[in-house]
Amino acid sequence: MVGGARRPTAMAGWHPDCYQRAIAYVTDPTGRLLVFEHRDVDAGTQVPGGGIRVGESAEDAVLRELVEESGLDVAVVVRKLGEAWDRSESGTVPAGLEERSQHAFHLRLVDPPQHERWEWEERSGGAVVEQRFAFSWIALDQAERILGPSQAMWIDAVRLSLRHPA
Numbered sequence: 001m002v003g004g005a006r007r008p009t010a011m012a013g014w015h016p017d018c019y020q021r022a023i024a025y026v027t028d029p030t031g032r033l034l035v036f037e038h039r040d041v042d043a044g045t046q047v048p049g050g051g052i053r054v055g056e057s058a059e060d061a062v063l064r065e066l067v068e069e070s071g072l073d074v075a076v077v078v079r080k081l082g083e084a085w086d087r088s089e090s091g092t093v094p095a096g097l098e099e100r101s102q103h104a105f106h107l108r109l110v111d112p113p114q115h116e117r118w119e120w121e122e123r124s125g126g127a128v129v130e131q132r133f134a135f136s137w138i139a140l141d142q143a144e145r146i147l148g149p150s151q152a153m154w155i156d157a158v159r160l161s162l163r164h165p166a
Contacts (some may be wrong), residue, residue: 023049
């Protein structure tokens with residue numbers, strides 16, 4: 001407080017109905033990035049991520065999503081890269097999820113990857129396969145070219161995080 005008046009914060013909180021997502025930029029010990037493609041739909045190359053559950057921290061969500069989507073449970077959080085807000089066109093995402101906030105994290109594998117490529121069936125704790133993914137490791141330069149804009153925008157932050165680990 002200055003002179004009894006409250007100073008505004010630099011950034012207001014996200015709208016309460018804004019869909020909160022955590023996305024994982026997982027690197028291996030050589031600095032390659034983990035990416036995937038959906039096996040059953042054409043959704044382009046992506047990094048793992050998904051919704052943050054009510055009462056769940058963004059950091060817990062990114063680790064949970066990585067396990068659910070890839071089967072990898074050997075990654076550690078290096079740092080949070082930041083947050084970004086965007087709005088999708090109606091009809092391109094499920095209704096009610098058009099406005100979203102992405103919490104981006106750099107994670108790293110402690111040991112070299114077990115596989116260069118693998119497929120994974122996401123079940124989110126159940127028996128029914130929800131989605132099928134094909135995973136691979138690629139160079140950051142390639143990732144910057146093939147990821148969609150809302151995910152490619154974090155590649156420079158990953159490069160910095162690799163050069164200056166926490």
